Amino acid sequence: MKPLRLRRSRKRAAATLCLGLSAAAALQPSLAEPAAANSAAVYRFDIAAQPLYAALSQLAEQTGIQFVYSPDLVRSLQAPALSGSMTADQALQKLLAGSGLTHKAGQGNSVILEKTAVNEPQSAPGSTTLPSVTVVGKASGFDDNDPRSREYAKSHSSAATKTDTPIFDTAASIQVVPRAVMEDQKNTRIKDALENVSGVRAQPTLGMGTGFIVRGFKVDHVFRNGLITTQSNGFNSEFDIANLESVEILKGPSAMLYGRSEPGGLINVTTKKPSETPFYSLEQQFGSYDYYRTQWDATGPLNGDKTLLYRFSGSYQDNNSFRDLIFTDRVSVSPSITWKPSDATDFTLNVEGLKQDYQADFGIPAIGNRPANIPIGNSFGDTNDPVDHLSKVHLGTEFNHRFNQDWAIHNRFLMSRENNEQVFVNPSPAFGNALLADNRTLGRNIFSQENEVEAYTTNLDLTGKFKLLGMQHDALVGFDYTQSHTMYHTQGDWQNRNPALDIDIYNPRASYGIPASVFDSTLATYVQPGREYSMFVTEWYGAYFQDHITLWDKLHIYGGGRYDWAEVGRGRGTTEAVAENALEYSNPSVKRKDEAFSPRVGILYQPWRWLSVYGSWSNSFGANNGVSAAGQALAPETGEQFEAGVKTQLFDDRLLATLAYYHLTKNNIMTADLSTPDPTDNAAIGQARSQGIELDVSGRLSDNFSIIGSYAYTDARITKNNDGYEGTRLPNVAEHSGSLWLRFDANGYQAAEGFSMGVGGVLAGKREGNYAYYGSPFQLPGYVRVDAFAAYKWNVHKFPVTAQFNIRNLLDKTYYESTDPDANVSPRNGIYPGAPLMAIGSIKVEF
Known part of the structure; x- marks a missing residue:
């Protein structure tokens, strides 16, 4: 028997309770005796033809029955339309027909669904007596892991x-x-996916796809x-995204569970997992600027008893850009396999590899207090600039063992390796004002950087459910460990302009064609x-606990804490060996050890079944992996947040909305030390504060309309530093921002x-x-970008085929997404324009 799903009608989790073999054993011996009067009750049903799990949800809502079944058992099954007056037993027989x-x-008012035994006919209608049917609530309407889900x-x-724990029962904005x-x-x-979430903005460097601001603060790490x-x-x-099932945002400090993290929030991607139900898809996309993308996904069992499952997904993408000289050529492959030696145990091995050839992008400069009024396609690299390379691999494992229906142990491991090689014709001085006094000539020079990263991380969690003194406890105890090494190598000159490489930002093409000898001679030197x-190291241990206490099915109390032991450092030198020796032996002050306790508490109350009111307080603990001008490691960053909010589930639980207010402070922020000529020297500016209101809505208004939308009011400012800029707004943070996406399905989703x-x-x-x-202040103007799509789905020899056409920036507006976060150039030298009108067509076939 596979892990079971219990559709609970009373708890707002309404959701998914996975039970192991012992759960089934507990249910089977003592089947409840039905109440004769209730078992004969007649209901009026009007259930449309739809996926079986959705029809069962509506039946549970109307009758109060709790259906217990494996998610894989009903996946891909369709239920016929059901209309008329009948008993719950007769209705269920009709839904399960065929x-x-x-x-x-089962026990109480539960009903267990099973596969029909081989050579054993199904029970005739009316032959199985159902338990007492008292209406007490609703059940969850969808499966979170269905590869065909349109939710x-x-x-x-x-x-x-x-x-x-369901999102609706959690005292945090998720x-x-x-x-x-x-x-x-x-x-x-x-x-692109995170544009749908309130308070989240992209802030990449060199045009890469990661680097974000959450609730006003930079987030460099992705989980x-x-x-x-x-x-x-x-x-x-x-x-x-070819291998991603979803992208999650946990707003606010998350150090209690994850240790080192930024206080604004945590970004976590969940990858696709092998499924017992076979599913195959192949998609071809094509669009503006020579955009071509092939994407595939395949999953299913490898043997008859379905103890071995596989999944293989990936993509190949080749495209130019609206920006001159900029392109991407990327391939991503992600195989995984799951072994289920028993109903209580599973082990998954997954690998993700990505290789990308591309040309990095510095964007455009500012003139005065606005982005330069030049064509957004103008690029200031060179036609002879060598191609940049990125390669990375993630190797992960996941082990789960359920001792019984209440207690389980979980272990995850991840090995990550990455190499990134880049050669630039970059604005120079990179961290100064590279635009000359005539406001059209940009100073440049040649620079290269390479970083090699190797990281290992693992955790071990014990989860359990128990009752004590009339209270339901959902407990977690865990331990994790992280170790990473980054070797960073630089060549060339980012600091001093080479007049022979000056370029006219209004007519850059006239200066293209730098001789290869200039690249070679410049890269043979280094400005410092x-x-x-440079060698960066991080080693991190953490032990944590959490308890979720539930009273009266309405009051949820959260409490937990984590203790961290952290060591970070950076060594420099003329060679890799010298940098490593400087870190380990020559200068012990460049390494720092810290310990800290990070608590999180929260309370959530559900006065009505559709409404939750919550409040929480949490701390964060980070680590500045840098050194001061005096050669000493910087103190760790810390954060503190107070949050209060309401959550609601409407339209028969199909729509989830969260409205949150937060007040967040961050201390010991690492920035450039302006007292030295070296822009890589760091100092803490003191404290910054972010506070605001966020609204997020997602789900279905009906079978025909789906929605995801957000709004954020964010007031993020410097509150303490030594430069006299208290009160200055944090960069790239809009006071007002939002998003909206509405889908209409003519025949239902x-x-x-x-x-x-x-x-x-x-x-x-x-x-x-x-x-x-960081220089003369400037602003990015506000903008509204409109997107749209149209699609048609039909069956070709029983295979679903979908043709789709998307337009991004439908009104072809000029806008600017962000600036460089002072990582590779100063923000004045690195403003990233948004893409103009772009069309994408696609054909997708499913098997």
């Missing part, structure tokens, strides 16, 4: 609590962008299935001898055939382009 499933009574809302988040939204919008990077990846020290990377190599269309937009108000003390 499905290969039968049912029997815009997720009931659970794996990152939020590391338990199976947002999930599911696969269905990414498919409809034709996203290819998580940068993968709950474990931190290689990203660190400002080296942004890429995540292709003795600092060609689960229809096998029919027309669909969608329209939406992204809004951002005026933003500061840089910190005032």
Whole structure:
């Protein structure tokens, strides 16, 4: 027997309770005796033809029956329309007709669904007596892991609590962008998917797909299935969405569960997992600027008893850009396999490889207090600039063992390796004002950088449910460990302008064609001898606990804490060996050890079954992986947040909305030390504060309309520093921002055939382009971008085929997404324009 799903009608989780073999054993021996009067009750049903799990949800809602079954048992099964007056038993028989499933009574008012035994006919209608049917609530209406799901809302988040607690019962703002939204919008990077979440803005460097601002603060790290990846020290990377099931955002400090993290929030991507139900898809996309993308997905069992499952997904993408000289050539492959030696145990091995050839992009400069009024396609690299390369691999494992229906142990492991090689013709001085006094000549020079990252992280969690003194406890105890090494190598000159390489920003093409000899001679030197190599190290241990106490099915009390032991450092030298020796032996002050306790508490109350009111307080603990001008490691960053909010589930639980207020402070922020000529020297500016209101809505208004939308009011400012800029707004943070995406399905969201269309937009108000003390301040103007799609789905020899056409920036507006976060150039030298009108067509076939 596979893990079971219990559709609970009373708890707001309404959701998914996975029970192991012992759960089934507990249910079978003592089947409840039905109440004769209730078993004969007649109901009026009007249930449309739809997926079986959705029809069962409506039956549970109307009768109060709790259906117990494996998610894989009903996946891909359709239920016929049901209309008329009948008993609950007769209704269930009609819904299960031809499905290969039968049912029997469980404990209380539960009903167990099972496969029909071989050579054993199903029970005739009316032959099985159902338990007492007292209406007490509703059940969850969808399966979070169905590869064919078109749902815009997720009931659970794996990152939020590391338990199976529903989002609606969790005292925190948690947002999930599911696969269905990414498919409809034709996203290819998580940068695009996160435009649907309040308070989240992309802030990449060199045009890469990662680097974000959440609730006003920079987030460099991305977690993968709950474990931190290689990203660190400002080296942004890429995540292709071909292997992603969803992208999750846990707002506010998350150090209690994850240790090192930024206080604004945690970004976690969940990857696709092998399924018992065979599913295959192949998609070809094509679009503006020579855009071509092939994407595939395949999953199913490898043997007859389905103890071995596989999944293989991936993509190949080749495209130019509206920006001159900029292109991407990327391939991503992701095989995985799951072994289930028993109903209580499973082990998954997954690998994700990505290789990308591309040309990095510095964007355009500012003139005065606005982006330069030049064609947004103008690029200031060179036709002879060598191609940049990115390669990375993630190797992960996941082990789960359920001792019984209440207690389980979980282990995850992730090995990440990444290499990124880049050669630039970059603005120079990179961290000064590279635009000359005539406001049209940009100073340049040649520079290269390479970073090699190797990281290992693992965790071990024990989860359990028990009752004590009349209170239901959902407990977690865990331990994790992270170790990473980053070798950073630089050549060339980013600091001094080479007049022979000056370029006219209004007519850059006239200066293209730098001789190869200039590249070779410049890269043979380095502007800061003795600092060609840097070694960054991080080692992190953490032990944590959490308890979720439930009283009267309405009051939820959360409490937990974590103790961290952290060591970070950076060594420099003329060679890799010298940098490593400087870190380990020559200068012990460049390494720092810290310990800290990070608590989180929260309370959530549900006065009505559709409403939750919550409040929470949490701390965060980070680590500045840098050194001061005096050569000493900087103190760790810390954060503190107070949050209060309300959550509601409407339209028969199909729509989830969260409204949150927060007040967040961050201390010991690492920035450039302006007292030294070296822009890589760091100092803490003191404190910054962010406060605001956020609204997120996602789900279905009806079978025909789905929605995902957000709004954020964000007031993020410097509150303490030594430069006299208290009160200055943090850069790239709009006071008002939002998004909206609405999908219409003419025949219903689960229809096998029919027309669909969608329209939406992204809004951002005026933003500061840089910190005032990084040069003359400037602003990015606000913008509204409108997107749309239309699709038609039909069957060709029983194979679903979908043709889709997307337009991004339908009104062809000029806008600017962000500035460089002072990672590779100053923000004044690196403003990133948004793409003009872009069309994408696609054909997708499913098997």
